[in-house]
Amino acid sequence: MRVLVAGSTGVIGRQLVPLLEAVGHEVIPGSRATGLDALDRQGTAAFVRNAAPDVIVHLLTSIPKEVDPRRFAAQFAMTDRLRTEGARNLLDAAPQARIVAQSVAFAYEPGEGLANEDTPLWADPPKAFAGARDAVMELERLTGERGGLVLRFGHLTGPGTVFGDDGSTTLAVRAGKLPIVGDGASVFSFTHTHDAATSIVAALDREVGGVLNVVDDHPTAVRDWLPALAALLGAPAPKRVPAFAARLAVGGWGTAFMTRLRGADNSRARLRLNWRPRFETFLRETA
Template identity: 65%
Template sequence: MRVLVAGATGVIGRQLVPLLAAVGHEVVALSRTPGAVVPGAALTVIADALDRDATVRAVRQAGPDAVVHLLTAIPKVIDPRRVDRQFALTNRLRTEGTRNLVEAAPGARFIAQGLAFAYRPGDGLADEDAPLWSDAPRPYGPVVAALTELERQTAGAGGLVLRFGHLTGPGSVYADDGSTAEAVRRRRLPVVGDGGSVLSFTHACDAASAIVAALDKNVTGALNVVDDTPVTMRDWLPAYARGLGAPAPRRVPAPLARLAVGPFGVAYMTRLRGADNSRARLRLDWRPRHAAMLDGEG
C-alpha cells in the first residue's frame, strides 16, 4: 500500500515511517520544506498543508492509497493561560489542513490524529461515546472546537480518528530532554489541589503500531489509543520526579495556582478524564506495549 504521511518528522511520524516501510508499505512523506529528505520514506513531496492548491497537487502527484494526518505545530513549552494563541496554527492544521488533505485524496483511506484527553470531565474512564469538552475553560475551547471539526471531516471521508493520550517517547515533552522533564527537575510543575486528573499515556511506538493496524482494518469513527494503566496526577507526578532523580514536586492549593496558570491550568491538573482503550484493542487487534510512564524516561 502506498501511504502518505503528513507529519512524518513529528514524535509519532519518526516511529511510524520506518515501521510502515518494515512491514512492506511504500511511504510518501509530505513536507513543507523544499529539499527535505525523510529517512525511511520512498518519496517526499513538498507542500504546505494550509495551501489548498499546493496540497492537492502534491498529494495527487503521490497517488496514495492511504493518508495519515499527524500534522501539528505544538510549542515545546505550553502556557495554559495562552493555549488558544499557542495552538492557533495547530487548530488550522486540524481544520483547514484536514479539509485540504481529504480533498486531495478522494477515496483514499484516511487516518487522523485526535486527542484522548479532551473529554468532558466525568466519572470513570471515557469511552469513545463520551462527549468532548466543549464547555472547557475559555483558552482551551478553540482546541476542542478544532478537534471536533477534524473528527467531523474525517467521518465525512469515511476515515478513522485515533485519539492518542499524552504522547511519550523520543522527542516528546516527557523524554529525558523534554520540557516537562526540565520543569519537574526545576520544581516548576507542582501537584495542584487534589491532583485528581487521570492521565492516559500513549507511547509514540504504540501510536505507530495502532496506525499500521488500522490501515488494514475497515474501521471508521474514533478510537482511544492509550496505554492500559491510567494514573492520577497526584500519583504520577511524584513517581515521574523520582525516576528523573528530581526533587519531589511541590503541592499548591488550587486557588493559589489559578493566579499563576489560570482556570484551564488548574483544570488540566485536577479534572482531566482518562480514556478506555477497549474498542481499539478489539477492533484493531492492537495491544499497547508500554505502560504508564513513571520511570522518567519518556
C-alpha cells in the same frame, strides 16, 4: 499500499515511517521539507495528486516545545488550523483515499471513571481550550464523513515529546517546578509515540472506521504519577499548590489541566485493531 504520511517529521511520524516501510508499504513523506504545506490549498492538491496515495495519515500539528497555559490558545492556533483547514485540503485533494487522523484522548467531559469513545467531549471547557476542542471536533467530523478512522492519542511520551529526556515537563520535574495543583485529580492517559505508530500500522490492515482511544493500559492521576516520576528522576518531591493560587499563576486552563482531565479506556482499540501498547504504563516506561 501507497501511504502519504502528512507530518512525517513529527514525533509520531518519525516512528511511523520506518514501521510502514518494514511491513511493505510505499511511504510518501509529507512535510514542509518535502513540499507539502497543508494550508496551501492549491499546493496541497498538486502534491497529493502527484503522490496518488491509497491512504492519507494526517499527523500534522505545530505544538511548541514548551506550552504556556496562559498563551495556550495562541500557541495552538496553527495546530487548530492544521486540524481543520489542513484536513479539508488533504481530504478534498484525494477523494478516493482512505484517511486516518490523529486526535486527542484528553478532551472528554470531566466525570467519574474512564471515558470510552461514546463519552461526549468537553461541552464547556476553559476558554483557552475551547478553540482546540472545536478544532478536534471539526477534524473528527470531516474524517467521519469520509468513513475514515480517528485515533485519539493520550499525552504523548517518548523521544521529542514534553515527557522525553529533555522535554519541558521532564525538565520542570527535575527542577522541582511542576507542583501538584489542588487535589491533583486529573487522570492522564499516556501514549508512547511508538504505540501511536503501531496502532496506525495495525489500522491499515483492517477496514475500521470511527473513533478509537489509543492510550496506555493504566491511566494515572497527577497526584500519583507526578511524585512517582520525580522519585524516578531523583528530583525533589513536587510541592502542593492550592487551586486558587494556581489559577492566579497559570489561569483556568492550566488549573483544569492538573485537576479535571479524565482518563480514557483503550478496550475498543485493543479489540478492533488487535493492538496492544508496548508501553503499558508511563511510569514503567520511564523506569
